[in-house]
Amino acid sequence: MARSDTDIEISAGTPDSVERLEQAAEAHERAQARVEEIGADALRDCREIYRELWNLLESYDGRATGGGDFEAFMEFQGQVGTLTDDLPDDLPERDTFEEIDDFLQQRRLTEDDFEQAREMLSPIGDLVGRLAELDDAREQYKKARTDANRRRGELSDRIDDLERLQRLGDADLDAPVERLRDPIERYNDAVTEAFTEFRRNTPARDALAVIERADAYPLVEFRPPPSELLTYVREHDAGTEPIPKLLEFADYSASKLDHYVDDAAALRSAVATRQTYLRRLDAEPVRIDWPPPAANALPWFCREYRSVVARFADESVVAALREVRELAERDDYERLRESAVARSELTETERERLASGAVEQELSAAREASAAIEDALDTYSSL
Structure with a gap:
């Protein structure tokens, strides 16, 4: 069966993530084995x-050669001898170090001799390079796990979206959401009207005090009044004056404003x-x-809203809010809510x-891709 565009889109990046993790784990295992073949501690001693x-060799090349500085020549041979004296018996390539020392203990050294010594060191460089290979393999493995985890997270988010879409698709679009x-x-109509009247007729210092106290209720998302504005209306x-009157004053010229307030500059x-801020309040x-919040969330919203609404609206508005809260107790609340969400959010293309x-195909492909990454992450456990 040919793969759909959906399958290709979902799995994009997934095979690569799994393959990279497998390859990185195998590379790390090989590098680890190569180090353990010699011994990590022994390799570190050898590398030092x-x-x-x-x-x-780098420091004395050119100074301890030919007719150069004899003192440098003697110093170089002495330091090489000191370095290779008393080498541990189990040191990897111990014989090679001693051969290099013997080679360098000549009456006269040339630049070719230094080059020859570097060539003699080359196999040791390859050997101790196993430590760098292991470090690199470890970093590549960690990166591959990070990439796989990131891809798994993307797929998890996509699965959540698709499952939600399926739930909306299962909703009864003909349910009586009214x-x-x-x-x-x-x-909503009652509280809007009540707030409009409150804003229109209440002294600004009292109105803003209500808004300021609303900050104690996280679900009530009024923007706190600016501190300078609060200080002004209080002092x-x-x-x-009510907020509309303050806004009217703000449009007056300085000379006209002097007739209405005690400190025109402070008001401006x-x-x-x-x-x-005041106009958007x-x-x-x-x-x-x-659509409304879920049944377990709606009472919390209503409880916090009531604490604020009761400060500017009459009992009829609070009673209307109480009726809203009671909706969450209906047996069919979630069914009606799902229908409302589906009607509101499902696009024609999604339908x-x-x-x-x-x-359904995309969800199946996403779950399969996520499971493949999960299996790979379990198989190749974190270092």
Whole structure:
């Protein structure tokens, strides 16, 4: 059977992630075996001597050759001898180090001799290079695991999206969602009207105090009033005016404003620069969204909303909010909510893909790809 575009899209990157992890794990295992063949500690000791000898060759090449500095020549041979004296019996390539020492203990050294000594060191360099190979293999393996985990996370998110899409596709689109919508709309209309009146008629210092106290309720997302604005309405007579009047003052010229407030400069500094905040202040943070929250979340929203709404609205609005809260106790709440969510969020293209089975195919492919990565991660455990 030919693979669909959905299968190809979902699996893109998955075979590569699994293959890279397998290859990196095998490379690490080979590198580890090559080190263990000699012994990590022994290789590290060998590498230290190798590096010191190599550095001596680099440092004295040109100074201890030919008719150069005799003192440097003697110093070089002495340091090489000291380095190779009393080498551990089990040191890898011990004989090679001693051969190099014997070779360098000549009456006269040339640049070719230094080059020859480097060639004699070359096999030791290859040997101690196993440690670097292991370090590199370990880093590549960690990177492959990180990439595989990232891909698994992407697939997990996609699976969640597809499963949610399937649930929406299973929703009863003909369910009587008005049983939820009507009480919510009644409350939203009532709280919007109440807040509009509150904003229009309440002294700004009192209105902003209510908004400030709302910060104690995380689900009520009013933006806290700017501190300079709060200070102004509390300390100046203009704070007894409602918010629309303050906004009107902010549009006055300085000469006209002097006739209405005690400190025109203070008003312009505190209010005129924050007109956008004041103009956008509305009931949206205490309105119930449509589609509404899940049944276990709705009571929490209503509880926190009530604590704020009761400060600016009458009992009829609070009662309307109470009716909304009681919706969560309905046996059919989640079914009606799923229908509302499906009607609101499912696009025509998504409905077509659900009807054609494309979503189910994509979900199956995503689960298969995720399982392949999971198996690989379990097989090649973290170092």
